[in-house]
Amino acid sequence: MSENTEYSQSPADNARKRLAAPVPSPKYVRRQLRRWTYLRRTFIVIAVVSGFVMVVSLITDLQKQPISLWIAATSFILMAVCTMLAESARYRLRAATFARAHRSTGIVTEIVFIPPPTPDYSHSHDFMIRATTEAGAVIRRRLDMGGEREADRWVGQPIRFQHRTLDPENLDDVYFDYEDRKASLDLHR
Known part of the structure; x- marks a missing residue:
């Protein structure tokens, strides 16, 4: 059995490989x-x-x-x-x-439900994330997830995101794209 096959690895290992892309100049x-x-x-x-x-x-x-x-x-x-x-x-x-941003994996600590401005709209969610960076700093970020249907299942789960600064309280310095979402869902398995 070859060690290079992608099928023999866990989804979390596949997610780590996918997100280990080279940093652009x-x-x-x-x-x-x-x-x-x-x-x-x-x-x-x-x-x-x-x-x-x-x-x-x-x-x-x-x-x-x-x-x-x-x-x-x-x-x-x-x-x-x-x-x-x-x-x-x-x-x-x-x-x-966010192309040269840091990538971190944090834990969703809280979900903030934002009520709709009018009854015609659905509510949205902000995820409060706590992560430890490679340098050992603990950072907090607020991630707008829109109308995520199953938001409650994210509490306590790891989530992968990008940030440009290591400022611990810069809540808006966060980017969550499709690859981060896919990797975060793979980490849940």
Whole structure:
């Protein structure tokens, strides 16, 4: 039996291997930050301009010009697409911000239920995490988990996350992406 087979290892070992990715260089990270910042700003500007063009074409539609309806429809589609692309760029910008971050595994100590602003919305959860870093410092972080369905099962469970500073009380310095979520679920097994 080969020791290199992934099937012979526990899910926790597989999660540790998956998260042991090489750290990108500072030059690469700066380039990614500039790129995603530029793209996000560009998409926002295009969305705002196309929204303005849409409003102007709808106002000129009062004279019943058929071309202004086509301009309005095209502007609306362009605005919607650019808004979605700007949101995608925001997500990638946040990921690039944490590209050289520390990865830690902590324990969910508490779940804070945040009531919805109106009865139409569902409530959201914040996980309070306590972790010990490789340097031995104990840090606390607050992780917004949105509307996690089975939030109660996370209490006392290990969770993998990223943070940029070792400040023990910087609660908002946390990033939790898909790979961290998958690794945290593998640690529960």
